[in-house]
Amino acid sequence: MQSSSRIKVVRYAAHCKAEWDGFVATARNGYFIFKRDYMDYHADRFEDCSLLFYCDDDLVGILPANSRDGSLHSHQGLTYGGMLFGMDMTAAIMLDCFQALIGFMREAGLHRLVYKPIPYVFWTQPSQEDLYALTLNGAVLTRRDLSSALFIEGGLKYTKGKKSNISRARRNSLEVRLSQDYATFIPMLATILETRHGVTPAHSVAEMQLLSSRFPEQILLYGAFQGEAMLAGCVIYDNKPVFHTQYMASTPEGKAIGALDFLLDHLLTGPYAGHRFLSFGVSTIDQGRTLNYGLIESKEAFGARGLVHDWYELAVTPQ
Secondary structure, three states: OEEEOOEEEEEOOHHHHHHHHHHHHHOOOOOHHHOHHHHHHHHHHOEEOOEEEEEOOEEEEEEOEEEEOOEEEEOOOOOOOOOEEOOOOOHHHHHHHHHHHHHHHHHHOOOEEEEOOOOHHHOOOOOOHHHHHHHHOOOEEEEEEEEEEEEHHHOOOOOHHHHHHHHHHHHOOOEEEEEOOHHHHHHHHHHHHHHHHOOOOOOOHHHHHHHHHHOOOOEEEEEEEEOOEEEEEEEEEEEOOEEEEEEEEEOHHHHHOOHHHHHHHHHHHOOOOOOOEEEEEEOEEOOOOEEOHHHHHHHHOOOOEEEEEEEEEEEOOOO
16 A cells, blocks of 8 residues: 555455446446456456555545556556546546555556556546646657547448448348357457458457356447358447447458448447447557558548557656
8 A cells, every 4th residue: 555645545456346346337437348357357467456546535546557577557458548537536636646656656666657548438527637647747658559439429421332332231131130159250350360460369259258248238249140140240348328349350251242331330320329439449550650551441431530549658766
């Protein structure tokens, strides 16, 4: 435990689970992936160093994090994950929280903070006090990935190419339905990732089955089927009023008839029509330095536009 003026920093332990999860559910920049049943599925791969921040004994913020090689990371098992804070967080309290965080790191022998703030589309209220605190303490922007988000409330504006693909799929009698067949979808995805990028999916079949069982209302697999054959699939992370395409894939046969575009149109005009944003995920590799033009252009053809995922680093010198 570390204290700084009115702020007390407590390292997460299992007995904090209910308090932690309750805070995630009410945080103004919360996201269900920060709940412990999601974070802890790969606990064996990371040394968890998540922190809880109390102001006058009231929980005002939490930081999903792990430590590695003398650094404290916004959790490396998550795409992003800066500090989550509630309605009681103010600029002054945030500055005190960062002073307490720096004190905690010094005491723990941690010399560098790697911080990945949560993109604004996931907020319910403005939530950038942490970026101001980072700047005042000398943090620097070290990486910027480019993602895409579609503002659904602004209306759907597809290109002619997307409209043509959707019509082609409809003529081929495709049907979109929910599925639990991760055993078919993940290998489909793996083939595409290996062929195009030389990488594998971040989650295995077993992990996706586990996570979807823990979050059955938030993690859903939709498939575009021709009869019983899945020609395209999309894993959705639903964090109302935002839904995120965690994974998308199509077979060669599905690509030829626009199956994935048909699937996305179904989601946007059907079950998720009342959401505010669709988050498409990043279209960059090589730590953000290389843009996959074909990938981002496909997202832009649905009307999505750029959304950055930033990385900051803060050097913490010994006292």
